[in-house]
Amino acid sequence: MDTAGLDALLLTTEPEFRYFSGFLTQFWLSPTRPWFLVLPRTGSPTAIVPEIGAPLLRRTWVPTILTWPSPRPRDEGVSLLVEALSGLVPPSGRVGLPMGPETTVRMPMADLLTVQTALAPRELVDATAVVKSLRMVKSEAEIAKIRYICRTASGVFDAVPELVVGGQSLEDIFRAFKVDLLRAGADDVPYLVGASAPDGYESVIAPPDQRPLTAGDVLMLDTGATFDGYYCDFDRNFSVGPASAAAGLAYDTLFRATEVALERTEVGTTCSELYRTMRQVITDDGFASGNMGRMGHGLGMQLTEWPSHTVDDDTELRPGMVLTLEPSVTYGDGAGMVHEENVVVREHGLELLTGRAPERLPELRS
């Protein structure tokens, strides 16, 4: 904050609030109430939250908790927030608020404008870089949580060929997979998307439908399960009956693209280098890249976090960064495939957090 010239940070979203406070609740699903955490450059944080949140927030380390009876649309925490910031930031000062890529401000826009006007001449400035630089590098405690949920989900994926057979609907498969994840130790399964289609699939973000698994399909399940507020994010592919030549080749290419990335990545590698490494394998094999716009990303408290493995993200990898490797290809008439692993950057290369996908596309009984 010194370097960025910020007198205070104002945080409004679930991961930002939780990262600095330890406050974990699913209540953020309700859009009714805003929550504010103010971190001054010196001194301790102040939380400004609806009364309903105070009992749980008092279990965290945050020493100052201001509350209002919410919902109260005519003053939804606004006057308390203005008062707190006015006391902490001099009139010539700057309040940092994440406003850049992959951020949002979680409060009504009309209220934000009111706060901005009331704080003038204090400036609201972008603080994405401050929050991003901290959150991109995980502590060992964070890595342990992510490793746990990656291993847990890997075990459940390994059992899929014993449980899933042709004829089952995607809805039934998704339901059974979530149950197995919970029983294996996941706290929640906020994210499970996938597809099953001949030779491969086009959409990688669809909910399940009632179409039965059919011989010749490639089934893909992609899950973000959580443990203590931390995500895994990876998928696995399965052939329903023997794989078609196209699906087998696509899988082989994606497996090798990942393998090369696992071998060649080290501290200081940039995300764009990592992208080009994977893309080279894909284009050498005559495939086109998929529609995902990147070949992996950060993860942690959110399903996806900075950085992105794209052609122009020049973020240098540092020890402790947790990332996905996620090459994808398209082929034929709207078919495609994506392959994903989760890793953590170490002093000497990458540590795999997921159990490595099988070298050949695994087969389900059709």
Added chain:
Amino acid sequence: MDTAGLDALLLTTEPEFRYFSGFLTQFWLSPTRPWFLVLPRTGSPTAIVPEIGAPLLRRTWVPTILTWPSPRPRDEGVSLLVEALSGLVPPSGRVGLPMGPETTVRMPMADLLTVQTALAPRELVDATAVVKSLRMVKSEAEIAKIRYICRTASGVFDAVPELVVGGQSLEDIFRAFKVDLLRAGADDVPYLVGASAPDGYESVIAPPDQRPLTAGDVLMLDTGATFDGYYCDFDRNFSVGPASAAAGLAYDTLFRATEVALERTEVGTTCSELYRTMRQVITDDGFASGNMGRMGHGLGMQLTEWPSHTVDDDTELRPGMVLTLEPSVTYGDGAGMVHEENVVVREHGLELLTGRAPERLPELRS
């Protein structure tokens, strides 16, 4: 939109986008990419979305889909959005964006400012009222989905006394409850919070911990499970062994407060009247209201929606509104209790969507 003087609506959040398009995916959990839906006052909608979303979006009724390769932080859909809005809205026109209570704008603030500047002299104005007035009143198709998930969760709650006994930890109980909900037909269980504490509980939004259920506790589970993108939102209370006098009285008061609300509510009743009806029972019985700030709210595509049963929400109830009735009390030294049912407003009073809670606090084996 005519009445509000809007030339186009700009929608950026999951429920807003889904309400007008039918586009359902859990991919919104990833904060990386913004999604834009533009509804002109006349003519058909335009979706401006990341390429990854196009295959799934083409299955909806939205006729015009513009895409960009995302993530692309230097132009994350901004130029496409400006071009589309500039073509649909005359320079003297107004673009409506929900900016009021219970809304957020889901895109980076810096990008929103860029869009605002590029669109000038077109104005960005608050469109909360337009979206709210539509979404508050549910269609029969929406009500059927909510009824299904309410009934499903009611059945699972009914079975709790057969499954839960003293000594189990909240973590184990939560996990088993989620599994049962999925097996009973819920698509997902995005929300499960609760507590177990002597005589009653203070926090109503906490995740589970490892403390064992202890004789004399009141256990509360509050779930927002979903079916086809629609939520139930209600809780149930249980006494671990025989209830204490205080817990029994609190439960009785909350049951009667709800009963009175069920009997007296009709079309045209305001939310504040509903609030006062329930509060009267609570204060007549010598209790104080809880820390929740309201005694119920709307629900549907989100766990909580407008309106709120508060002292000053004068929304008049209309047929098709789906609501929670959610009185709460505090008593003793930090004990409390909340009781919740889901209803739909009909021409002649309220229809209960949940299976009514038992008249007496149900008892679990200690």
